[in-house]
Amino acid sequence: MKNRSAILLLSTALVAPLAQAEITGNVTLTSDYRVKGISQTGENPAIQGGFDYAHDAGFFAGAWASSVDFFEAGDSWDNDESIEIDLYAGYFGLLGDHASYDVTLYRYFYPGAIDNIDYNELILGADIGPLRLAYGYANDYIDLGEDYHYVEANYGLELPAEFGLELHLGYSFGGFFDDPAAAGLEEYLDYGLTLSRSLAGVDLSLAYLDTDIDAPYAIHGDYLANQEAWVVSLSKGF
Secondary structure, X not given: OOOHHHHHHHHHXXXXXXXXXXXXXXXXXXXXXXXXXXXXXXXXXXEEEEEEEEEOOOEEEEEEEEEXXXXXXXXXXOOOOOEEEXXXXXXXXXXXXXXXXXXXXXXXXXXXXXXXXXXXXXXXXXXXXXXXXXXXXXXXXXXXXXXXEEEEEEEEEEOHHHOEXXXXXXXXXOHHHOOHHHHOOOOEEEEEEEEEEEEOXXXXXXXXXXXXXXXXXXOOOOOOOOOOEEEEEEEEEO
């Protein structure tokens, strides 16, 4: 899941105006694709990429994709997903000189899946200086008829030698978790630290990620792993 590229591009309006419209792209290689602290690739590497369109009126849209692998081949739960495709569109606006808000509607697709797990999510976000707050709502999470809510806070720090550090805290809750045995989860926290730096036009990051998920739902390795992990990523924008 990604739409921050378009929002960050529009946020440059805080200091300098955009051209009327701009299209950018990005590609990423990561050692493990994690969403809300849970591995989407069986703790294996993922290749990711997308395109973003941003207009100086505040509208943006984009497409992004990543390789995924939720279950081992032959597992009774294996649904044959191998790719996630995200389409999204939204609006970004300024609130004074150092704050902004954004509204984004996502559609997540998993082409090739045996059973449909596509779903929509609405995300409301606000940036106040280095602090970002966001709330996500899916009314029919993975086509199961249950709602899923997610709130998060992220705080960015500038470090010496052009390094950056981001602190993250998120909380997942909603009707999806009403039957933990069926969901395989209870409501939970995820948190992390990400150290980043740009070098020769490539964005490098090292992230420590973890959750408060414990027995009987803790998964320590491989598919849908939800315990502590170190993730290395290399990204290039164009």
